[in-house]
Amino acid sequence: MANLASTYRNQGRWKEAEELEVQVMETSSRVLGEEHPDTLTSMANLASTYRNQGRWKEAEELEVQVMETSSRVLGEEHPNTLTSMANLASTYNNQGRWKEAEELFLQVIEMRGGVLGGSILPY
Numbered sequence: 250m251a252n253l254a255s256t257y258r259n260q261g262r263w264k265e266a267e268e269l270e271v272q273v274m275e276t277s278s279r280v281l282g283e284e285h286p287d288t289l290t291s292m293a294n295l296a297s298t299y300r301n302q303g304r305w306k307e308a309e310e311l312e313v314q315v316m317e318t319s320s321r322v323l324g325e326e327h328p329n330t331l332t333s334m335a336n337l338a339s340t341y342n343n344q345g346r347w348k349e350a351e352e353l354f355l356q357v358i359e360m361r362g363g364v365l366g367g368s369i370l371p372y
Contacts, residue, residue, distance in 0.1 A: 251291060258298050270295040284322045286329065289315050293333060300336075305344050312337040326360050 254269035274291040281288055296311035316337055319330040338353035 251294065254294065254298075258294075258301065261301075263298060263302050266298050267295065270298055284318055286319075286323065289319055289322075289329065289333075293336060296336065296340075300340055300343070303343075305340060308340050309337065312340055331357050331360055 250269050251273045254266045254273060257263075257266035257269065270291065274288065274295055277285065277288040277291045292311050292315050296308045296315065299305075299308035299311070312333060316330065316333040319327065319333050323330055334353050334357050338350045338357070341347075341353065342350035
């Protein structure tokens with residue numbers, strides 16, 4: 250289901266992607282738990298769909314939740330946590346919230362040892 254949702258998202262079929270992503274997120278949360286990495290990935294994917302549509306508030310709410318939970322469960326320097334921070338920074342950047350975006354991007358760079366290898370993309 251998550252792969253099909255990703256295909257829809259890549260095609261710009263936002264409504265279909267969102268419907269599947271909500272299902273995946275709810276099922277993952279129920280079956281695996283709210284803090285499981287797969288559940289966090291499904292939340293990040295839904296946030297990406299919101300971000301791609303310019304639905305900043307909804308994207309930001311999920312991204313903050315993913316970032317905070319990832320940091321607590323996986324650790325502050327875990328690659329998934331750093332990706333979630335970069336995704337939130339991207340959302341801030343797209344809203345013109347430059348200072349908040351800069352602070353998060355700088356944290357990601359610092360935690361990666363000052364080297365930002367590759368691009369930072371949603372999960």
